[in-house]
Amino acid sequence: MSKLEEKTLHSEEIFTGKVISLHLQDVELPNGKQSKREIIKHPGAVAILAITDDNKIVMVEQYRKALERTIVEIPAGKLEKGEEPALCARRELEEETGYECETLELLTSFYTSPGFADEIVHVFLAKGLTKKENAAALDEDEFVNLEELTLKDAIQYIKEQKIYDAKTAYAVQYLQLQEAIGQK
């Protein structure tokens, strides 16, 4: 197995924002030559596959400025500095949907765009949902519409490209797999 590591020769922070920062790096490649890497740093995020007692998937419709359109996603949000992912998942679920959950289980974690970003998403399964009377508020620049979908609806939303992002595609496929295993 050949050595693949790329050594950092120089790193410059081009931009620091409230969500991401951009770093331009000069690297030494495994063959000794040099190249440049454009790297986005992100605090990481959680996403919550929340299932109601009548077996609906809790989703939020949200305008995504990067796409200039709304898409329907499982609830998600950025980790605060030093925040435990499970706590963040409970907070985001309540903020975006008004639901508290009894059980929360980490399904998986993955990097979303390893070619240029270090964003990791921790995907949780939440069950035992109860609607809170006085739910925590959304962030002041966040606006969402709540939707509760059957698995069949969600698969249809994928076909119609209303559901169109990696974490939600993964979560819907996870439920399809559970259903298929259960039906064996």
Add this chain to the structure above:
Amino acid sequence: MSKLEEKTLHSEEIFTGKVISLHLQDVELPNGKQSKREIIKHPGAVAILAITDDNKIVMVEQYRKALERTIVEIPAGKLEKGEEPALCARRELEEETGYECETLELLTSFYTSPGFADEIVHVFLAKGLTKKENAAALDEDEFVNLEELTLKDAIQYIKEQKIYDAKTAYAVQYLQLQEAIGQK
């Protein structure tokens, strides 16, 4: 259903690189207030779930500078300007693995990080693989090790966090689902 659109008041291109560009936008929120959005533009990408005749998944181990480590992924690559995703998939599969494929089927497409980036990944299923004698070369700054995994190996790699990215997690789960459906 409330209106969710965010209008662009001002957009500034902060950085343009060879892979991504960074745009800082002032937006008007649905409630009339203003906020800022940090947007990464990316040309889009393809990923290829390639299955050998003896039912192995073709993967590449690659150093990801954003993560400062290697991970094992299904072959993938950026779209060239105006390039048809299916052609890009055939090109990237050959460049990264030396395999040509007989059949290529689009499984799904998804945005990887809709909160800050417009990167879309088109995931293809490739079958009927044959190794080319004189395979097209990798990009000059690209170094990979080829691995061919059973589905069981791939699931183990996910547990060990050797496989750790969204497109590959989706692809492995897709095969689990096919197996579960087939076993019904």
